[in-house]
Amino acid sequence: MSLLSYDFMQRALIAAALVGVIAPLIGIFLVQRRLALLGDGMGHVALTGVGLAFLVGTAPVPTALIVAALGALLLEVIRSRSRTAGDLALALVFYGGIAGGVMLTALASGKASTALNQYLFGSLSTVAVEDIAWLVGASVIVLVILAVFGREMFSMTLDPDVAHVQGIRTTRLGVLLTVLAAVTVVIGMRTVGLLLVSAIMIVPVAAAQQVAGSFRGTAIGAVIVGLACSVAGLAASFQLDVPPGPSIVLLALAAFVVAALIAIPLRRRRNRHPHSDTAAREHRHG
Amino acid sequence: MDQPTPAICCDDVCVDFEASCVLSNISVDIFPGEFAAILGVNGSGKTTLMRAMLGLVPLTGGAVRLYGTELSKFREWQRLAYVPQRLHSAGAVPISVHEVVGASLISPRRRFPRRGDRQAVLEALDLVGLAHRRKDRFDALSGGQQRRVMIAAALAKDADTYILDEPTAGVDAESQERITDTFRHLRDAGRTVLLVTHELGSFAALASRIIVLGSRTGVGSRVMYDGPPPVPEHLSERHWHHSEDVIMRNDDPGLLEPGNKP
DSSP: OOGGGSHHHHHHHHHHHHHHHHHHHHHHHHHHTTOTTHHHHHHHHHHHHHHHHHHHTOOHHHHHHHHHHHHHHHHHHHHHHSSOOHHHHHHHHHHHHHHHHHHHHHHSOTTHHHHHHHHHHOOSTTOOHHHHHHHHHHHHHHHHHHHHHHHHHHHHHHOHHHHHTTTOOHHHHHHHHHHHHHHHHHHHHTTTOTTTHHHHHHHHHHHHHHHOSSHHHHHHHHHHHHHHHHHHHHHHHHHHTSOHHHHHHHHHHHHHHHHHHHHHHHHHHHHHSTTHHHHHHHHHHO | OOOOOOSEEEEEEEEEETTEEEEEEEEEEEOTTOEEEEEEOTTSSHHHHHHHHTTSSOOSEEEEEETTEEGGGOOOGGGEEEEOSSOTTTTSSOOBHHHHHHHTTOBTTBOSOOTTHHHHHHHHHHHTTOGGGTTSBGGGSOHHHHHHHHHHHHHHTTOSEEEEESTTTTOOHHHHHHHHHHHHHHHHTTOEEEEEESOOGGGTTTOSEEEEEEOSSSSSBEEEEEESOOOGGGSOTTTOSSHHHHHHTOOOGGGGSTTOOO
16 A cells, blocks of 8 residues: 555655755755754754643644744853853753753653654654644745845855855854754654754765765755655655654665765775866966 | 045954953054055964954954944945955865855845856956866865965955955965965055965065064064065165064164054
8 A cells, every 4th residue: 555545644754855855954054064963952952842842731843843943042142152162052952952851751741751752763653734734834934044044154154254244144144043953853853853853954965965066066965865865764664664763864874875985986086186187277277 | 635534444453362462552544455464473463453353353442444434333345355264164065166256245235146146256266267166176176276266255256455364375386476466456456455464475566565563572462563565675684584573583673663664
């Protein structure tokens, strides 16, 4: 029987496709800013949001969305207003998030602890109809913000000082990027899970950059890898009856290995003829 | 006759780092069309002064005005182009030469690409002799070529004032020659150029003014000299080889009083 004949699988596929496209688009800026682990930190903060939703009985997706966005702002405040280094600020938020999530879940009665597992590693059957509305809405907002501010973000991640001299508000844009990373984590938490969602932001970028020669090429390659791995990983999860998060991430890691193998001869050729055509052409250009 | 509004005006600028004074009461005006170089030994605060001029380090005293506007209110950033020593994140994600140069055209006023951007990038790369490398990865270029690409990025902006941090440090002879040619072209076009450098080197023939920073007490650099570059034959070898020697070897304190000319 086709997996698309199940309503829950249709919803899971929509959620997986959204995270497959959005996560690498945010991840590429995080990698460029050398903040590849930011998504992990945001995932742990979102866990506090899920725990809070269990405790007070609200819907987990919007609650996690708000808590993760507030956590992103808190991270930026700690980083900019105190003498705390970036990775230390991330660690503080990281530990606070996971401790808060487990504590609130434990305080919530009933089956909260069992349900928490579905948010940690993703689940095929728990993507509700109302979740899809939230996920589509959040994805559209992320895409619109990227369409408007994406070029400025590129400039900021390339060199914040040069971007400042172009009139770009780098501090505000940095905060916006962190909030977008938090929103992306929540978009991915139903399918990939909070513990692994960061991987789908970073691993497709790592795979694409093995063979790409430009930022744009890396972004396009990462989205293709992210989308393919999310959808194929979800299908594999259905067939093998395992959580979708690990399937998606293992496929993305396999894509990275394949891309790295493809890149070896390319790199050898480049090293064998370093600037081969340069010398001749520079000579011609005088 | 009224003096034109300075492109950059530093008025009694002080900068502290971790409670220690780095720059002490620096007052310097850079006027449109000038080709000025800030010189000084390592740690004399020349890069800090340049960053203070651009609002990249906070001032602990004094004020900076760009084209007559206080730094915090300045919005005409398209009039300034800045070339750092190296790009902050180069190499994290592959970036093409074209993308590095094109990034300089992005600003809150130019959020979306415009017709003519591609041409501006190609022309700027052509000026530094690297148009044929536009599709290559930036990190695949040599250090000198990377510096030329960064200068091309500033040129693509078509700014009025160019501010450069050590543009020829660690650059091969061929790239140095290209960079000097490019700046000769800018000087002839009447653009303002301010560069921070360890030694004037190939820019000696272009600079109309040098500003030497240094400190006699070891705390808080001041302007030790501000004026035209000295003509070598007017100075004894003991007085002048290059910027470091001005401070390290001079035994005539009068020469280094602010505003003194050699």
